[in-house]
Amino acid sequence: MTEQRSDPLLEVENLSVAFGPAKAVDGISFAVAQGEMLGLVGESGCGKSTTALALMRLLRDASLGGSAWLEGVDLLALDEAAMRERRGAAVGMIFQDPATALHPMIRVGDQIVEALQAHLDLPRAEARRRAVDLLRKVGIAAPEERFSVYPHEMSGGMCQRVVIAMAMACSPKLLLADEPTTALDVTVQAQILDLLRGLAREAGMGVILITHDLGVAAGMTDRVAVMYAGEIVEMAATEELFARPAHPYTLGLLRSIPQLDSGWDEPVPTIPGSVQGAERQTGCRFAPRCAKASEACRVPPALRDIGNGHSISCWNAP
Amino acid sequence: MMSDVALEPQVVAPPRRVSAFRRLLRHRLALLALIVLAVLVIGSAGAPWLAPHDPEELDIANRYAPPLTEGHILGSDDLGRDVLTRLMYAGQISLSVGIAAMLVTVIVGFSVGAFAAYYGGWIGVLLMRLTDIMLCFPSVFLLLFVAAFVTPSLASMALMIGLTCWMEIARIVYSQILVLKSADFIAAARMIGTPSWRIVLRQILPNTLAPVLVAATLNTANAILLESYISFLGYGIQPPAASWGNMLTNAQSDFQVDPWLAVFPGLAITLAVTSFNFIGDGLRDALDPRIRDR
Amino acid sequence: MTDVLTEAQGLARHYRIGRRVLHALDGVDLAVDRGATLGLVGESGSGKSTLGRTLVGLQRPTLGKVLFEGKDVAAAEPSFLKRLRRQRQIIFQDPSGALNPRMTIGATVLEHLSVQGWSRAEAQRQAAVAIEQAGLSTAFLSRYPHEISGGQRQRAVIARAISTDPAFIVADEPVSALDVSTRAQIMNLLRKLQMERGLTMLFISHDLSVVAHMCRDVAVMHLGRIVERAPRTVLFKTPRHPYTAALMSAIPIPDPVREKKRTRIILKGETPNPANKPSGCSFHTRCPRATDVCRSVDPPMREMGKGHEIACHHPLE
Numbered sequence: 001m002t003e004q005r006s007d008p009l010l011e012v013e014n015l016s017v018a019f020g021p022a023k024a025v026d027g028i029s030f031a032v033a034q035g036e037m038l039g040l041v042g043e044s045g046c047g048k049s050t051t052a053l054a055l056m057r058l059l060r061d062a063s064l065g066g067s068a069w070l071e072g073v074d075l076l077a078l079d080e081a082a083m084r085e086r087r088g089a090a091v092g093m094i095f096q097d098p099a100t101a102l103h104p105m106i107r108v109g110d111q112i113v114e115a116l117q118a119h120l121d122l123p124r125a126e127a128r129r130r131a132v133d134l135l136r137k138v139g140i141a142a143p144e145e146r147f148s149v150y151p152h153e154m155s156g157g158m159c160q161r162v163v164i165a166m167a168m169a170c171s172p173k174l175l176l177a178d179e180p181t182t183a184l185d186v187t188v189q190a191q192i193l194d195l196l197r198g199l200a201r202e203a204g205m206g207v208i209l210i211t212h213d214l215g216v217a218a219g220m221t222d223r224v225a226v227m228y229a230g231e232i233v234e235m236a237a238t239e240e241l242f243a244r245p246a247h248p249y250t251l252g253l254l255r256s257i258p259q260l261d262s263g264w265d266e267p268v269p270t271i272p273g274s275v276q277g278a279e280r281q282t283g284c285r286f287a288p289r290c291a292k293a294s295e296a297c298r299v300p301p302a303l304r305d306i307g308n309g310h311s312i313s314c315w316n317a318p
Numbered sequence: 319m320m321s322d323v324a325l326e327p328q329v330v331a332p333p334r335r336v337s338a339f340r341r342l343l344r345h346r347l348a349l350l351a352l353i354v355l356a357v358l359v360i361g362s363a364g365a366p367w368l369a370p371h372d373p374e375e376l377d378i379a380n381r382y383a384p385p386l387t388e389g390h391i392l393g394s395d396d397l398g399r400d401v402l403t404r405l406m407y408a409g410q411i412s413l414s415v416g417i418a419a420m421l422v423t424v425i426v427g428f429s430v431g432a433f434a435a436y437y438g439g440w441i442g443v444l445l446m447r448l449t450d451i452m453l454c455f456p457s458v459f460l461l462l463f464v465a466a467f468v469t470p471s472l473a474s475m476a477l478m479i480g481l482t483c484w485m486e487i488a489r490i491v492y493s494q495i496l497v498l499k500s501a502d503f504i505a506a507a508r509m510i511g512t513p514s515w516r517i518v519l520r521q522i523l524p525n526t527l528a529p530v531l532v533a534a535t536l537n538t539a540n541a542i543l544l545e546s547y548i549s550f551l552g553y554g555i556q557p558p559a560a561s562w563g564n565m566l567t568n569a570q571s572d573f574q575v576d577p578w579l580a581v582f583p584g585l586a587i588t589l590a591v592t593s594f595n596f597i598g599d600g601l602r603d604a605l606d607p608r609i610r611d612r
Numbered sequence: 613m614t615d616v617l618t619e620a621q622g623l624a625r626h627y628r629i630g631r632r633v634l635h636a637l638d639g640v641d642l643a644v645d646r647g648a649t650l651g652l653v654g655e656s657g658s659g660k661s662t663l664g665r666t667l668v669g670l671q672r673p674t675l676g677k678v679l680f681e682g683k684d685v686a687a688a689e690p691s692f693l694k695r696l697r698r699q700r701q702i703i704f705q706d707p708s709g710a711l712n713p714r715m716t717i718g719a720t721v722l723e724h725l726s727v728q729g730w731s732r733a734e735a736q737r738q739a740a741v742a743i744e745q746a747g748l749s750t751a752f753l754s755r756y757p758h759e760i761s762g763g764q765r766q767r768a769v770i771a772r773a774i775s776t777d778p779a780f781i782v783a784d785e786p787v788s789a790l791d792v793s794t795r796a797q798i799m800n801l802l803r804k805l806q807m808e809r810g811l812t813m814l815f816i817s818h819d820l821s822v823v824a825h826m827c828r829d830v831a832v833m834h835l836g837r838i839v840e841r842a843p844r845t846v847l848f849k850t851p852r853h854p855y856t857a858a859l860m861s862a863i864p865i866p867d868p869v870r871e872k873k874r875t876r877i878i879l880k881g882e883t884p885n886p887a888n889k890p891s892g893c894s895f896h897t898r899c900p901r902a903t904d905v906c907r908s909v910d911p912p913m914r915e916m917g918k919g920h921e922i923a924c925h926h927p928l929e
Contacts, residue, residue, distance in 0.1 A: 043791040155882050156656075185655035186818060187879050190862040194878055212792060215864025219871035238868045256796040257866055258825040261848060267803065268796040268825060274761055275791075502710040503720070506772070509670050510697045512727045520723060524714035 009034045009206040010055075010174055014066035015076075017047070017054045023279060024050045026230040027066065029303075032174065032206040037197075039221035039238070040210045043253075045275060046227040048210045052176040055208075056093050057083045070174060089119040092167035096179040098159035102151040108162045109135070109147030115169040134165040139195055157188035161195065168199060175200065175207045181216065193220055214257060218242055226250050229278035229285040232303060236310035246306060246318040248290045284314070292316040341604035348600025351593035358590055362409030371400040373407045373560065382576040393578050396568060405582055408560035412542055413590065415476050415561070419541035422480020424534050427487025428526075432518060434488070435495035446492060449485045457482040458547055465553040475554060479541045487533050494526045528605035532598050539594035546587050562587045616682070617646040617812045618667055618700075618780055623676035624836075625662050634887040636662040637673065638836035638894075641913070644812060646779070651827030651844070652816045653859070657886045658833040664782040664816045668700045680780075698728055701773040705785035707765035711757040717743070717768045718753030724772050738775050746771035747801055763794035767801065774805060782814045787822060799825060820863055824848060829919075832856045835886055835894040838913070842920040852916060852927040854899050893925065901926045 008031035017025040025047040032038045040048045053059050055068055055075060068075040070090060075083065087093075095101040103111055112131040116122060122130070128147075135143035138161040151159055160180060167175060177196065181189035197220055200207045211217055217224050218238060225235040226247065234247040245251050252271035273289040281287065283298040290297070296315040303311045306318060343349050361368065370391070377389075377398030385393045385401075392401040434445035460482050468474050498504060498521075507517050548554035549563025550570075557564055562583045569580035625637040637659045644650050644667075654660045665671045667678060669685065678685045680696060688696060704710040711720055718739060725735035740750050746767040757765055766786065773781055783802060787795040803826060806813050815826045823830055824844055831841040832853065840853040851857045854877075861877040879898040884890050892909050896902040903926065911923045 043793060155885075157882060185883060186862045187655060187858055188883065189864075190876060190878055193864075194876075213864060214792075214866040215871075218866045218868040219864050242866065242868050253792060254866060256793050258796070258799065258821045260821045260824055260860070260863060260865070264825055264844070267800040270796040270800065271793040274763065274794070276761055502704040502706065503712045505670055506702065506704070506710065506724070507727070509668065509700075509702065510724060510727055510776075511693070516727065521712055521715075525712070527714075 042227035418476035431491025
């Protein structure tokens with residue numbers, strides 16, 4: 001399934017997340033190498049955010065299945081105390097809405113200090129110094145003054161920079177970024193994505209970038225996994241995926257994105273139907289909406305390699 | 319592609335809409351509470367037909383009879399009057415004061431909250447500060463103070479209790495309407511010239527119904543309790559008229575002689591108050607819009 | 613001779629926050645021709661929503677006038693006002709907030725119509741027509757908003773808007789809250805309705821690609837002002853304002869080869885706070901071409917030929 005270059009940083013095998021009888025994520029497997037950025041792409045409800053929260057063990061009332069190996073340890077099998085040691089130190093997470101990711105009543109600098117002191121045994125003065133350094137590193141001008149500022153006094157873009165600083169404070173090996181720029185203006189988005197890419201590369205972190213925006217995935221990631229209704233339907237190196245998309249869903253998704261410079265006077269191609277009820281399908285979940293659906297689709301397909309490190313979950317494609 | 323604006327595929331079956339009432343019935347405690355309350359209400363309302371004796375009927379020979387005496391299944395009091403009969407007639411008073419007071423709280427509370435939220439400005443500030451001031455007074459003492467000047471009757475008690483308990487509903491309605499005011503569907507209604515009264519009635523009211531209903535049931539419980547306090551202390555319903563509260567007054571003085579006299583009125587109050595509380599809890603869960611009908 | 617349907621003249625909207633004044637709209641002149649599709653593009657704080665809502669009568673401006681069919685809306689007599697309410701409609705961004713959660717779709721549309729004077733029978737007929745035109749079967753009239761999907765809700769919002777047979781529709785970010793695949797469906801629906809009914813549409817969005825597909829003309833806003841306006845063929849091929857160019861450059865393209873080859877214009881610094889507007893040109897703090905004159909003098913709107921207007925001291929090329 002995944003090429004064995006070197007030992008992957010994170011190896012997820014058959015991850016499933018269920019809330020009662022409903023399965024939000026149904027047996028997905030993927031790997032992230034060191035220094036690699038994997039894009040987890042899909043529309044709302046496909047399970048991409050749930051996957052990240054499951055890896056961070058931040059889901060209460062959910063039953064998890066499968067395994068997630070990070071540095072020789074299965075994250076899903078750890079008890080809460082052991083997981084807490086890893087959260088922030090081995091795995092960092094950036095959330096979507098910077099306004100709610102920061103504590104509104106604590107100064108931003110102190111929030112970074114808190115992140116540092118949770119895992120590193122540092123005297124307060126040293127922690128403060130490092131926090132100011134981190135603020136500078138994420139591109140905040142006048143970091144000494146900005147240390148004492150409250151989140152509501154900063155713009156969305158600046159708040160997200162602080163969130164990134166907090167996530168990276170203890171130099172985690174793996175970073176989960178859940179729609180980090182969706183809540184931001186497009187010009188600010190460009191700045192933040194640029195920052196993220198630079199920092200990740202410099203630190204050699206493995207990153208899982210979760211987004212619904214295929215354009216963001218195209219510009220940022222090394223590999224992409226496309227999710228639909230809790231399953232991975234296609235996975236490949238980014239250039240390979242966009243050059244030769246194979247799964248009907250990926251094809252439909254790419255075609256339904258309006259282009260800035262062409263196709264103005266034609267209707268935008270759409271994927272008929274909706275994703276509602278897909279989890280209840282016994283066969284392929286995309287079959288009800290698929291132009292290529294056939295009898296074979298009554299059996300749920302599995303991810304199979306179609307060459308070039310490209311795998312899809314479909315009987316009738318490419 | 320023809321399908322992009324074609325009719326949306328029909329939903330497979332009409333959604334199973336479980337009515338709020340049915341959801342309420344699934345809540346076991348609420349169901350039990352409804353049954354208990356039904357018994358209390360039928361017992362009280364049907365007292366003229368169901369009660370074994372006349373409430374004023376004296377049986378001096380059999381005074382202070384313990385429960386399960388022949389003819390007096392729950393015993394008799396200091397004048398030989400049947401406890402069960404008195405309990406049923408007293409229930410009429412206590413329950414009606416409770417419900418009437420609740421109606422007062424809903425009307426006053428909703429009006430104050432809605433006015434303050436919808437019109438805002440200095441009226442809103444004034445009304446909500448008034449609400450805050452009223453909340454500073456403990457209701458029992460306020461009631462005792464007012465009761466000293468007013469001749470207590472069913473109507474005046476309902477009014478007094480109602481006027482000391484409307485503040486919570488006012489606050490709930492105020493915050494709900496403030497949130498709703500900025501909703502787009504309200505903007506759409508305003509834009510096409512819907513008059514304010516119609517917006518409040520047709521758009522806002524249905525959205526405030528749920529929390530107000532829950533608060534109303536809890537207020538009923540509270541009102542019954544308050545009436546009991548006041549009547550027990552002698553400032554409420556006066557004998558010979560019976561309420562569960564003033565039945566306890568006599569029971570207190572006769573405690574050495576017949577402790578049973580305190581049990582049944584106390585039990586009635588407890589059952590009524592607890593039932594309303596559980597129904598309120600059940601309503602809160604049943605009306606929660608986040609629980610989808612499935 | 614163009615037929616202007618609605619017009620903003622010197623429109624301004626100020627909010628007082630403590631001692632400061634927030635200029636949501638700061639002197640906007642905009643004319644929309646009958647049957648035109650005009651896109652209004654900008655980021656948060658640009659004032660595009662405020663402009664749209666003012667043009668449709670949801671908000672009143674602090675200064676300036678809104679004209680409809682040549683008449684000043686603020687001085688309208690009751691019969692004209694009644695017509696205005698039918699003729700101008702709005703489609704909101706969040707379909708969940710745009711529908712009363714306690715009313716069925718049918719009840720919502722009926723209420724919308726009966727307030728404006730239609731009889732119950734007429735209103736029911738019109739509601740049925742509108743819901744079908746919006747791509748939903750009449751069975752949806754008895755559904756509650758939480759029982760249907762986001763795309764279906766937005767169709768219901770559109771049905772409500774077209775039920776009064778309006779001439780002018782403001783669509784305020786109508787697809788931003790929807791999934792990518794639903795987005796395309798709603799965009800196609802709006803285009804179809806616009807073409808079939810000859811609607812005049814003001815399409816507000818922060819997404820330039822969506823605007824490109826929906827509108828023949830585009831206006832770009834920044835901090836309460838229009839900074840560039842041109843037909844789409846001109847604007848997207850040759851943007852003249854540095855902000856427009858930066859905006860276009862920031863849009864991620866779903867093509868990794870092109871993405872890596874692009875020269876990105878990454879703006880420096882933060883979006884200025886609308887309550888604390890920079891002096892001179894509002895864009896100078898982030899503009900790579902800013903000079904002294906930009907810092908002190910506010911550039912006026914100038915015509916650059918081919919219907920292309922721009923407010924900049926140093927336009928590109």
